[in-house]
Amino acid sequence: MNLVTFSGPPSSGKTAVILKTIEAIQQQELKVGVVKFDCLYTDDDELYRKAGVPVKKGLSGSLCPDHYFVSNIEEVVQWGRERDLDLLITESAGLCNRCSPYIKDIKAICVIDNLSGINTPKKIGPMLKTADIVVITKGDIVSQAEREVFASRVSTVNPDAMVMNVNGLTGQGAFEFSTLLYDEEDHIDTVTGKKLRFSMPSAMCSYCLGETRIGAEHQLGNVRKIELGDE
Amino acid sequence: MIKKEELKNSTVNEIIEEYPYTESFFDGQKLAVDDGDKSLREIFADLTVEEMEDVVFDVDQFADSLASHIRNMQEFLGENDSVVGTLSILAGKDKDGELENYDKLDIKSGEIISIVGPTGSGKSRLLADIEWTAQGDTPTERKILINDAVPDKKWRFTGGKKLVAQLSQNMNFVMDLSVIEFLNLHAESRLIDNQEEVVERIFTEANQLAGEQFSRDAQITSLSGGQSRALMIADTAILSSSPIILIDEIENAGINREKALELLVGEEKVVLMATHDPILALMGDKRIIINNGGIKDIIKTTAEEKELMKELKVLDKVMTDLREDLRYGKNLSRISDELAAVKTA
Numbered sequence: 001m002n003l004v005t006f007s008g009p010p011s012s013g014k015t016a017v018i019l020k021t022i023e024a025i026q027q028q029e030l031k032v033g034v035v036k037f038d039c040l041y042t043d044d045d046e047l048y049r050k051a052g053v054p055v056k057k058g059l060s061g062s063l064c065p066d067h068y069f070v071s072n073i074e075e076v077v078q079w080g081r082e083r084d085l086d087l088l089i090t091e092s093a094g095l096c097n098r099c100s101p102y103i104k105d106i107k108a109i110c111v112i113d114n115l116s117g118i119n120t121p122k123k124i125g126p127m128l129k130t131a132d133i134v135v136i137t138k139g140d141i142v143s144q145a146e147r148e149v150f151a152s153r154v155s156t157v158n159p160d161a162m163v164m165n166v167n168g169l170t171g172q173g174a175f176e177f178s179t180l181l182y183d184e185e186d187h188i189d190t191v192t193g194k195k196l197r198f199s200m201p202s203a204m205c206s207y208c209l210g211e212t213r214i215g216a217e218h219q220l221g222n223v224r225k226i227e228l229g230d231e
Numbered sequence: 232m233i234k235k236e237e238l239k240n241s242t243v244n245e246i247i248e249e250y251p252y253t254e255s256f257f258d259g260q261k262l263a264v265d266d267g268d269k270s271l272r273e274i275f276a277d278l279t280v281e282e283m284e285d286v287v288f289d290v291d292q293f294a295d296s297l298a299s300h301i302r303n304m305q306e307f308l309g310e311n312d313s314v315v316g317t318l319s320i321l322a323g324k325d326k327d328g329e330l331e332n333y334d335k336l337d338i339k340s341g342e343i344i345s346i347v348g349p350t351g352s353g354k355s356r357l358l359a360d361i362e363w364t365a366q367g368d369t370p371t372e373r374k375i376l377i378n379d380a381v382p383d384k385k386w387r388f389t390g391g392k393k394l395v396a397q398l399s400q401n402m403n404f405v406m407d408l409s410v411i412e413f414l415n416l417h418a419e420s421r422l423i424d425n426q427e428e429v430v431e432r433i434f435t436e437a438n439q440l441a442g443e444q445f446s447r448d449a450q451i452t453s454l455s456g457g458q459s460r461a462l463m464i465a466d467t468a469i470l471s472s473s474p475i476i477l478i479d480e481i482e483n484a485g486i487n488r489e490k491a492l493e494l495l496v497g498e499e500k501v502v503l504m505a506t507h508d509p510i511l512a513l514m515g516d517k518r519i520i521i522n523n524g525g526i527k528d529i530i531k532t533t534a535e536e537k538e539l540m541k542e543l544k545v546l547d548k549v550m551t552d553l554r555e556d557l558r559y560g561k562n563l564s565r566i567s568d569e570l571a572a573v574k575t576a
Contacts, residue, residue: 027370114405115405117405117406118406118416121259122258122259122261125285125287126287129260129287129288129296130287139397140397140399140401140402141401141402141403141405142402142403142404142405143402143403143404143459143463143466144396144397144398144402144463144466144467144471144473145413145417145463145466145467145470145471146404146405146406148393148396148417148420148421148471148472149416149417149420151393152420153259153420155300155303155389156255156256156259156300157259157260158296159256159296159297159299159300159302159303160295160296160299162387162388163388163389164387164388165393170355172355172358172359173359173362173363175359175369175370176359176363176369176387179368198287224281
């Protein structure tokens with residue numbers, strides 16, 4: 001089985017890109033499954049089900065979605081193997097832009113969209129910097145110049161990534177993108193023992209443990225302070 | 232070849248002096264540089280945990296990434312091979328697996344090719360084949376040649392440089408910038424030498440295309456449809472790095488379409504134009520007829536069609552004038568009895 005991890009800011013078009021890509025992959029008679037990670041709510045699993053794709057969803061609730069992802073990824077891989085998948089895709093939303101769900105030696109894809117503004121590539125941390133392929137969406141509604149500037153900023157932040165434009169509505173580019181996802185030579189039976197590409201966002205302070213009161217005396221553990229001094 | 236070890240031992244100032252474009256790289260990577268005279272190795276040794284977190288990479292990964300960036304930029308700047316003299320499409324198959332009805336279609340730079348066919352007929356697929364420089368590895372099995380050779384793979388994956396630029400009716404400006412700021416931003420990303428001159432030229436050309444003039448300081452998001460398209464076309468013609476341009480209809484309002492096409496072909500671009508408008512279609516040298524996923528026919532615009540175009544332009548002018556009159560509060564009157572006769576015939 002192949003494993004591919006998708007990640008990207010909310011509403012950047014991850015699900016649309018994956019659905020269009022799966023259409024192309026299914027034509028090669030490959031069996032694809034998806035596990036969708038989200039925070040509070042998602043009905044994207046319905047969209048996958050409609051497309052005839054085996055799907056599971058996991059909601060992290062009050063936990064950091066990345067921590068939830070890494071604590072469950074091994075079980076997810078086994079789920080995929082039991083279903084005899086050729087390709088297992090995990091999709092996780094990057095909510096704080098500091099997200100970093102990628103695993104070493106496992107294909108990592110970041111989906112970001114042209115509408116998010118040209119400074120966005122700079123704002124996204126390891127999720128963009130350590131991805132193997134960056135998919136840029138919503139190119140059909142912004143000007144050519146904005147597309148060019150956006151793509152060149154992505155390349156500045158991650159010079160090693162392949163950068164592709166995929167249209168999640170029409171599917172333009174999805175076939176081409178799909179050819180990069182599956183590799184016959186690749187067999188993932190387990191991810192136990194593998195490592196994350198970068199450490200996940202962390203906190204461990206009193207608020208992580210349920211503190212609700214505000215004030216210095218209630219702040220314990222890993223606390224960082226904003227610089228408010230005169231410039 | 233850029234040596235990673237050398238980069239690690241160089242100071243930030245030395246690196247920027249040798250490769251000026253790395254300034255934006257340092258900025259984009261959010262590396263906290265308090266003293267440009269320190270080497271990368273020294274800077275990384277001094278980073279706090281928080282600063283380390285921001286920059287994501289350790290010194291080795293950072294140097295790798297920097298080396299890749301320099302390689303990308305050298306490729307981007309040093310290239311003259313991005314000139315497309317001839318774009319060739321070798322026949323593939325339609326949706327039913329039938330061979331397409333031609334062997335090889337050559338399109339030369341400066342030529343305009345119209346693409347016609349009903350919705351869903353395969354226009355997007357044709358464009359995608361070109362953009363991907365297909366080599367029999369797409370559903371249509373078409374092959375794309377550039378200057379009669381198999382194109383470099385770089386066209387598929389590099390971020391800063393794509394083979395095809397696109398202009399469509401649905402496109403909008405989304406940045407909060409003035410016209411001049413916007414053009415400067417685009418020019419900066421292209422790293423051109425004579426930025427001021429080029430920006431000025433785009434501004435002038437765009438205003439010549441637009442029905443209504445706009446100023447340097449106008450916000451791009453507040454331009455009218457015609458003004459936006461004029462600016463997009465002038466900018467794409469003069470500043471886009473892509474040698475092939477695909478146009479998806481140009482609405483006949485607020486812009487001089489003929490001049491727009493002249494500007495594009497004048498910049499030695501290959502122009503492909505998907506359209507249902509007979510005036511636009513006939514501006515092409517040839518038109519490709521697409522149906523059921525395949526190219527059914529390639530028709531050369533005939534002398535008679537060029538004559539027809541003159542008549543169509545008269546009709547077009549009549550409508551434009553009426554629109555203008557309406558706009559400025561004039562009463563509209565009948566055009567002529569002949570036209571009425573044509574209409575009712």
